[in-house]
Amino acid sequence: MPVRAARAAPEFVPRVRHPLERWLRTDRLPHIWCSGCGLGTALSAFLYALDELGWDPDTVAVVSGIGCAGRVAGYLRLDTYHTTHGRAIPFATGLKLAKPDLHVIVFSGDGDLFAIGGNHFIHAARRNMDIAVICVNNFNYGMTGGQLGPTTPVGARTTTSPFGNFEHPFNLVHLAASAGATYVARCTTLDGRRLQKALVEALSHKGFTFVEILAPCPTNYGRRNRLGEGLDELRYYREHMVIKHGADPKEADIAPGKPFLVGKFVDIQKPTYLELYQAKAREIGGEG
Amino acid sequence: MRKAITGHKAVAEAMRQIEPDVVAVYPITPQSEIAEYYADYVHNGLVRTELIPVESEHSALSACIGAAAAGGRVMTATSSQGLALLVEVLYIAAGLRLPIVMALANRALSAPINIHCDHSDAYLARDSGAVQIFAESAQEAYDYTLMAQRIAEDMRVRLPVIVNLDGFTLTHTVQPVDLLEDEVAKKFVGEFKPFAPLLDVEHPVTWGAFAMSDYYFELKRAQEAGMEAVPAVFLEVQRAFAEVSGRRYEGFFEAYKLADAEYALVVLGSTAGTAKVAVDELRARGMKVGLLKPWLWRPFPGPAVAEALAHLKAVAVLDRAFSFGTMGALYEDVASALYPLEKRPILVNYIYGLGGRDITVPQLVQALEELPKIRRTEWALRYIGLRE
Numbered sequence: 001m002p003v004r005a006a007r008a009a010p011e012f013v014p015r016v017r018h019p020l021e022r023w024l025r026t027d028r029l030p031h032i033w034c035s036g037c038g039l040g041t042a043l044s045a046f047l048y049a050l051d052e053l054g055w056d057p058d059t060v061a062v063v064s065g066i067g068c069a070g071r072v073a074g075y076l077r078l079d080t081y082h083t084t085h086g087r088a089i090p091f092a093t094g095l096k097l098a099k100p101d102l103h104v105i106v107f108s109g110d111g112d113l114f115a116i117g118g119n120h121f122i123h124a125a126r127r128n129m130d131i132a133v134i135c136v137n138n139f140n141y142g143m144t145g146g147q148l149g150p151t152t153p154v155g156a157r158t159t160t161s162p163f164g165n166f167e168h169p170f171n172l173v174h175l176a177a178s179a180g181a182t183y184v185a186r187c188t189t190l191d192g193r194r195l196q197k198a199l200v201e202a203l204s205h206k207g208f209t210f211v212e213i214l215a216p217c218p219t220n221y222g223r224r225n226r227l228g229e230g231l232d233e234l235r236y237y238r239e240h241m242v243i244k245h246g247a248d249p250k251e252a253d254i255a256p257g258k259p260f261l262v263g264k265f266v267d268i269q270k271p272t273y274l275e276l277y278q279a280k281a282r283e284i285g286g287e288g
Numbered sequence: 289m290r291k292a293i294t295g296h297k298a299v300a301e302a303m304r305q306i307e308p309d310v311v312a313v314y315p316i317t318p319q320s321e322i323a324e325y326y327a328d329y330v331h332n333g334l335v336r337t338e339l340i341p342v343e344s345e346h347s348a349l350s351a352c353i354g355a356a357a358a359g360g361r362v363m364t365a366t367s368s369q370g371l372a373l374l375v376e377v378l379y380i381a382a383g384l385r386l387p388i389v390m391a392l393a394n395r396a397l398s399a400p401i402n403i404h405c406d407h408s409d410a411y412l413a414r415d416s417g418a419v420q421i422f423a424e425s426a427q428e429a430y431d432y433t434l435m436a437q438r439i440a441e442d443m444r445v446r447l448p449v450i451v452n453l454d455g456f457t458l459t460h461t462v463q464p465v466d467l468l469e470d471e472v473a474k475k476f477v478g479e480f481k482p483f484a485p486l487l488d489v490e491h492p493v494t495w496g497a498f499a500m501s502d503y504y505f506e507l508k509r510a511q512e513a514g515m516e517a518v519p520a521v522f523l524e525v526q527r528a529f530a531e532v533s534g535r536r537y538e539g540f541f542e543a544y545k546l547a548d549a550e551y552a553l554v555v556l557g558s559t560a561g562t563a564k565v566a567v568d569e570l571r572a573r574g575m576k577v578g579l580l581k582p583w584l585w586r587p588f589p590g591p592a593v594a595e596a597l598a599h600l601k602a603v604a605v606l607d608r609a610f611s612f613g614t615m616g617a618l619y620e621d622v623a624s625a626l627y628p629l630e631k632r633p634i635l636v637n638y639i640y641g642l643g644g645r646d647i648t649v650p651q652l653v654q655a656l657e658e659l660p661k662i663r664r665t666e667w668a669l670r671y672i673g674l675r676e
Contacts (some may be wrong), residue, residue: 055363066369066401083397084369085316086344115343116314116373144315148341160315160327160341167341 014060020047025077034072036222036230038189038215042136043072045192045213046107060103063092066141067110068217069136072107073211086117089124103203104130110137111149114170119149124264125208127181127273132202132209135172138217146220153256157275159225172212173252177266182207184266186252188214188237191262198264207272214254214262225256289467295458297610298426298465299300299365299391300325305473306389309360309480312340312351317403318455319367319393342492345370346556349377349388356386357495359485361441364388367455367568368395371409373415381448382417383481383507384495385514387440388448390418393435394557394608395455396643404644407556409611410585411617417511419449420586421517422541422556426463426630429453431535434468434523436523437477444517445482454558455465456644468533476532483552515587540589541582545571545595551580551659552597554622555606556582559640559647585618590625597626602634602659606672608641615669623665633663640672647673 026046033039050060057078064085073080088106089263090228096104106113113121113135124131140158141147148158148165151172155164176184183205187195195213202209216222216233227233245263254260271279291300297459303311313323323341330339338355345366350478352362366374371392381388394410397463410420421638423429436449453459456497468476484493486533499507522540528538541559545567546552553563560581563629570577580596580603581588605623606629607616614620619637626632638655641647 058526082401085373116334116345118343141315144317144320147315147320150343159324160339161331162328163331277292 004183005125007199020044023047023077024052024075028075031075033068034217034219036216036218036233038138038213038217038230039068039070039072039136041189041192042134042195042213042215043075045195046134046199048192048196049203052200053203054197055103059101060105061095062107063088063095064106065108066116067109067112067141068138069107069109070112070143073255077193081259086112086115086120088112089117089120089131089133093129095283096129096131097274099210100130105158105203105232106131106133108135108140109142110135110151110172111141113173114175115151122175122179123175125181127212128180128182128207130274132205132208132211133209133239134199134202134213136213136215137172138215140217140221142217142220145215146224153254156221158221159224167202169254171253172210173265176210176212177217177249180208181210181266182268182270183209183264184237184249185210185264186212186214186262188234188241188262189216190237190241192235199266201264207270289469290404290464291467292462293330293426294460294462295426295429295453295562296321296460297325298430299433300329300432300452301467302473303363304329305468305470306361306437306477307335308337308361308363310338310340310347310352310355310362311325311364311524312355312362312496313364313509314342314345314348314366314370316345316367316370318395318459319365319370319391321459322353322391322393323462330463345674346372349374349381351392352382352388353377353384353386356381356388357384357481357486359487361437362388362511363390363449365391365393367393368397368403368409372397372412376411378416378418378448380496383511385446385511386448387446388438389433389440390448390450391429392450392452393455393459393636402643403455405457406608406642406644407452408656409641410450410452411609412613413450414586414617416516417447418586419445419447419515419584420452421449421583422452422585423458423583424558424560424581426453426458426461426465428583429458430465430467430650431529431537434477435525438528439518439521441480441519442521443483447511447514447518452557457558466533466535472532476529491636518587519584519589536639537583540584540592541596542580543581544576544579546580546596548576550601551656552580552600552603553606553652553656554580554582554597554603554618556608556618558605559606559608562647562649563652565649566656569649569653570656575656582608582618588621588625590621593622594625594629595631597622598629598631600633602636602660602662604636604638604655606638606640606655609638610642615667617625634659634662636662636670638670638672639674645673
């Protein structure tokens with residue numbers, strides 16, 4: 001069977017093609033996400049952020065793990081890698097160390113980044129590895145059918161907690177801040193422009209940065225928790241989110257029916273892993 | 289009681305009847321529904337199991353090992369990459385002689401990522417020390433999950449047992465399954481008898497201690513003795529199961545129209561169902577063909593396989609996974625089993641069905657029809673359904 005050559009990037013024609021198409025492998029579309037899912041908005045905001053930053057696409061690499069959010073890597077017309085479950089951050093770490101000039105971005109989900117891959121998250125943050133981690137948090141394992149995950153709120157129903165979750169979930173904002181992230185923000189997919197701004201800041205910030213994107217999962221999480229359609233989940237966000245910059249990350253817990261914080265929680269500077277590594281190399285007489 | 293259920297549900301029903309003390313499990317396609325059904329049983333109060341929705345498969349089997357060493361009856365289920373992640377501790381479960389039963393919804397290993405059936409996950413655990421059983425149907429997956437518990441917990445064995453069922457082909461398809469009455473199933477499986485449990489505080493023990501060059505070898509030899517005990521226990525359990533269920537599984541493998549056959553296939557799992565149709569078609573055309581379908585793959589019942597195949601002219605062994613750089617693992621098992629014979633059939637090895645590639649009756653008919661033309665056993669892989 002003959003091997004098909006990769007298709008050339010579509011010529012950009014204003015008002016005929018979608019302005020984000022040049023970032024996408026359009027031959028891989030339509031995407032697999034359910035109607036009402038927040039991943040489309042999250043991906044759009046990410047691509048608008050890349051547009052705004054104006055980086056040469058050859059300097060951007062995106063790494064995903066497994067799950068619905070993990071599919072992002074496959075849709076991007078960039079250097080991308082779809083890792084095994086949970087291993088996006090170690091892959092990104094290797095990539096960044098081998099090519100420090102690359103903008104390395106991890107785009108994955110709550111289950112991938114904080115359950116099976118949780119260890120990697122805290123250590124990359126601790127080292128202040130110069131990568132951006134974007135987590136689309138839909139409060140369950142959407143891809144495999146809506147099981148209980150590390151961010152499932154107390155009381156929420158999933159396929160493995162049919163009478164409601166009784167485990168404490170992670171407060172991802174607090175976790176990232178305590179592990180050492182130098183930029184931490186949380187947005188919802190209701191706020192495309194605020195999200196874009198947070199992503200621009202996170203991507204251009206030096207050091208380990210983290211953006212949590214709260215996103216509807218009407219097929220699995222929303223349905224089992226009677227949250228209605230994707231739009232209803234966005235209405236829920238509008239009614240419950242409290243925008244507060246500089247809030248204490250400890251206050252960023254999320255509980256069903258209760259107000260929750262969005263905004264920028266951490267924005268600091270400290271030496272990155274590579275800077276410290278180079279300083280140590282110089283100290284012991286190397287080139288750095 | 290006959291029900292139309294999926295392979296998932298069949299396994300989950302067996303687990304419900306076994307009612308382990310602990311189930312620790314992590315979602316992965318195509319296994320997740322086993323955990324979901326079981327979660328329903330737990331939360332509806334049908335079982336008294338502690339269900340732990342852990343953060344990875346490595347944690348799942350680690351939690352199972354802890355619970356088993358504490359003296360509990362424990363089970364889990366996984367697939368593909370999940371199996372790959374937990375293999376580290378699977379060796380430990382076997383080395384500690386812990387009778388953990390695990391359903392494995394067979395799925396191809398990455399890369400490239402794929403969610404459909406092949407046997408690369410089972411082959412990865414081939415040398416782990418776990419007993420491995422393959423099911424052809426949801427019925428067999430149910431029956432062997434019940435039987436696996438008895439085999440694992442037999443004091444002569446005390447090893448983890450993997451019950452393989454083909455991902456999607458068996459896990460997601462609805463099939464008629466005869467379920468035992470709960471009391472019958474529970475009585476068949478019996479009460480769990482912990483051995484040297486950590487929770488027996490009157491008799492403190494240490495699990496997982498160091499063994500260097502002084503004792504490691506002897507302990508591994510003792511582990512092999514557990515494996516050596518499996519065939520006899522397997523047959524005993526099959527007989528006991530026949531008494532309560534009326535379903536007679538006799539032997540380590542199903543020998544389908546093999547007794548008077550001249551040519552045969554050897555194949556694991558659901559493809560055996562397809563192979564039976566191919567055998568019937570060729571029999572109708574007068575070709576004497578048969579099928580050998582191992583239920584027990586680890587330990588491999590070599591002498592029995594050799595005896596069953598010795599009279600054949602040629603045999604095609606089908607592997608649903610590469611063992612890169614050498615012949616297929618099942619082929620190597622069959623070839624080793626046949627080697628001691630003075631007169632043995634010609635053997636060929638086919639790799640088929642990787643990543644869920646369909647395998648059809650005409651393809652198997654063709655493989656059987658080609659057997660008489662093959663003059664000698666060759667060190668070369670052949671392929672079914674591959675575009676080259």
